Amino acid sequence: MRIDKYLWCTRYFKTRNQASIACKKGAVRINDATVKPSREVYPGDEIKVRKNQINYSLEVIDIPPSRVGAKLVGLYRTDTTPKEAFENTELLKFAKDYYRKKGTGRPTKKDRRDLEDFTEDTQE
Template sequence: MAESGSPPPERLRVDKWLWAARFFKTRALAAEAVQGGKVHVNGARVKASRPLKPGDRLRIHKGDLLFEIEVLRLAARRGPASVAATLYAEDPASLAAREARREERRLQAAAQPQGGGRPDKKARRQWRRVTGRG
C-alpha cells in the first residue's frame, strides 16, 4: 500500500482501484462485480487481481447504469470523492446516456400516482361503495 508521501503505484488491482475510485462501497463488492462480469478492461472480461495501469479503458455495469471510463491515475487508498473523481475521465457519450436514463426515471416517478400503499379508512369505504361490498 502506498504511503501518503510516496509516489502512486505503477500498477494496481482492478478491484482495489474500483474501490478507491468510489465506484463500489467495499472492495468485496468491487471484486464480486469483476468476477460477475460487470467490469471489462479494454473490452475483455478480467479477474479482480488483474493489474490496472493509466490509459486502460473500463466498462462498468452497475445496476441499470453503464460507465465507460479511462483510467488517468492510480490510487491504492480510498480518499474523498473530489480526489476520486480525478482518477478517471468518463466518456461523454456514457455520461449523456446516464443523464438521459436519470431523467427518464425521474419522469416515470412523476407520472405514477402519489399516495401509494394501503388505502386509509375513507378510501376503503369508497371502494366498498363502488364495488357494492358493504
C-alpha cells in the same frame, strides 16, 4: 493495482467486496473484455462499469496509493460517461411511477375488476 481495489479506491463502489462481486458478475470490462477481480489495472486502460442500470466509462490516468477523497478522484481517472446514460435513468423513474404509486399497497378488488373489464373490452 487490482481492478476491484481500483474501483473501491476511486469511489465507484462503497466496499471492495461489492467491487469484486461486480467483477464476478461481468459488470466490469477493461478494454472491452470481461475481467476477474484480480486483473491488474494500468494507466491508459479504458474501464466500463455497469452499476444501477448506468454504463459508466472511465479512463485510468494514474494508480492511487490508497482510497482517496472525493475531491482527489479526478487525479486518477477521467469519466467519459455520455450524458444519455443518465437521462435514461430519469425515464425509468417515470416508467415505474406509471403503474402504481409507491406506498399505495396491493390492488383492491375494485382495481382487479376494473382491469378485467378493460381487458375483456380489448379482446373482443
